[in-house]
Amino acid sequence: MFGSRQKSREKLAAAVRSALGAPDWLESVTIGEDGRAILVIRADSGDTAGAEARRIEAENAAARIPGIEKVTTVLTAEKAPNQTHSNAHSGQNRTNPDIPLTPSPPAGTRRVTKGARLSDEALSQGAPPPATPMRPLPGIARILVVASAKGGVGKSTVSVNLAAAMARAGMKVGLLDADIYGPSIPTMLGTVNAEPATSPAKKLVPVEAHGLKTLSIGYLSDPDAPMIWRGPIVMSAITQLLNDAEWGTKEDPLDLLIIDTPPGTGDAQLAIAQKVPVTAALIVTTPQEVALADVRRGAAMFAKTHVPVIGIAETMSWFEDPAGNRHYLMGEGGGRKMAQALGLPLLAEIPMLQAIREAGDAGTPAALSNGPAADVFLKLARNVAIALDELVTKPAPEIVFED
Numbered sequence: 001m002f003g004s005r006q007k008s009r010e011k012l013a014a015a016v017r018s019a020l021g022a023p024d025w026l027e028s029v030t031i032g033e034d035g036r037a038i039l040v041i042r043a044d045s046g047d048t049a050g051a052e053a054r055r056i057e058a059e060n061a062a063a064r065i066p067g068i069e070k071v072t073t074v075l076t077a078e079k080a081p082n083q084t085h086s087n088a089h090s091g092q093n094r095t096n097p098d099i100p101l102t103p104s105p106p107a108g109t110r111r112v113t114k115g116a117r118l119s120d121e122a123l124s125q126g127a128p129p130p131a132t133p134m135r136p137l138p139g140i141a142r143i144l145v146v147a148s149a150k151g152g153v154g155k156s157t158v159s160v161n162l163a164a165a166m167a168r169a170g171m172k173v174g175l176l177d178a179d180i181y182g183p184s185i186p187t188m189l190g191t192v193n194a195e196p197a198t199s200p201a202k203k204l205v206p207v208e209a210h211g212l213k214t215l216s217i218g219y220l221s222d223p224d225a226p227m228i229w230r231g232p233i234v235m236s237a238i239t240q241l242l243n244d245a246e247w248g249t250k251e252d253p254l255d256l257l258i259i260d261t262p263p264g265t266g267d268a269q270l271a272i273a274q275k276v277p278v279t280a281a282l283i284v285t286t287p288q289e290v291a292l293a294d295v296r297r298g299a300a301m302f303a304k305t306h307v308p309v310i311g312i313a314e315t316m317s318w319f320e321d322p323a324g325n326r327h328y329l330m331g332e333g334g335g336r337k338m339a340q341a342l343g344l345p346l347l348a349e350i351p352m353l354q355a356i357r358e359a360g361d362a363g364t365p366a367a368l369s370n371g372p373a374a375d376v377f378l379k380l381a382r383n384v385a386i387a388l389d390e391l392v393t394k395p396a397p398e399i400v401f402e403d
């Protein structure tokens with residue numbers, strides 16, 4: 001079974017590569033049990049027509065492979081600033097034998113590195129507030145991005161447990177894992193092997209787990225060949241996971257979609273803040289100084305992009321020994337100090353708890369259990385819900401940066 005799927009996948013990849021004319025345009029191929037193929041294809045964000053031509057070409061080639069019932073294409077944007085568009089990257093010259101077949105990115109393309117810091121150039125892209133606010137997505141009442149300036153601080157753990165706690169409280173919640181560097185939500189929800197189905201309207205149907213609707217960039221990638229997400233922006237993939245999925249309907253919308261964003265304040269994060277109709281952001285940090293310096297940078301990015309930050313969630317705040325003594329392994333009170341300095345509420349102090357880590361590894365969020373781990377996330381959920389409601393009724397606090 002597995003062998004024949006692998007063969008079909010190789011056949012499909014070869015056909016699509018040949019149709020596209022340049023092998024490195026195809027990022028990955030996945031085939032589901034229902035015969036649905038997901039193609040991830042690089043595209044130039046400045047060349048919509050070329051990208052569309054590439055998509056059609058690839059889908060036509062895929063549809064000719066026996067056993068392929070449906071094809072979904074995800075275009076990943078590849079922006080090459082200061083570069084005039086060559087035909088080789090606009091999809092106009094697919095039959096030209098001079099097109100380079102090496103996987104080297106086009107000149108001028110910058111790769112996003114994990115935890116990349118926001119450059120001055122990126123910060124200067126912060127536009128004035130849009131004259132007309134972005135239109136909300138039909139079927140999603142509010143969008144909260146969960147961000148951290150550094151990797152490994154517990155951002156995905158907070159995203160999953162916040163979503164689960166809100167669902168437990170009766171809200172209709174979606175969770176989109178947009179962490180292109182290491183999507184971990186499927187592991188934390190126990191949905192690693194899930195394959196989102198396609199609806200009759202050809203939209204992705206989010207996977208249901210623990211009362212949540214969820215989609216992950218991990219479902220689109222080939223686990224055998226981890227893809228390298230090139231380019232400063234992966235917006236196309238994220239936009240499609242947002243727009244081409246059945247999160248909710250106009251009549252029955254999601255109350256909240258939580259987006260677990262990649263760590264850092266680089267181009268991918270900036271693009272999400274600028275291009276997605278985000279209601280608000282929550283910043284996750286650990287208490288140590290080195291992490292806190294980056295919180296400021298994260299808050300600055302959201303300020304520049306006019307996304308209100310509802311507060312800070314400090315995690316790994318302390319470890320409590322069996323005698324009840326707290327040990328502040330990563331420093332004490334750092335999140336509170338930073339929250340005060342930025343004029344933001346500290347929405348949670350989440351201790352280091354073995355139950356949180358174990359529940360994450362087991363795919364059953366701690367927020368759904370009974371005990372201290374669940375309590376802390378239920379409290380966070382309540383604080384986030386109140387903060388989101390307040391946003392609607394009063395303007396977000398203005399954050400002023402002195403340098």
Ligand SMILES: Nc1ncnc2c1ncn2[C@@H]1O[C@H](COP(=O)(O)OP(=O)(O)OP(=O)(O)O)[C@@H](O)[C@H]1O
Pocket residue numbers: 148150151152153154155156157158179182184263315316350351352353354356357358360361
């Ligand atoms: N409060 C906590 N108590 C115990 N373990 C925790 C806690 N928060 C996070 N962890 C554990 O720390 C590890 C990293 O957490 P997580 O994956 O949520 O971080 P992240 O910031 O999303 O990382 P990445 O940058 O890779 O996306 C996981 O094994 C998780 O279970």
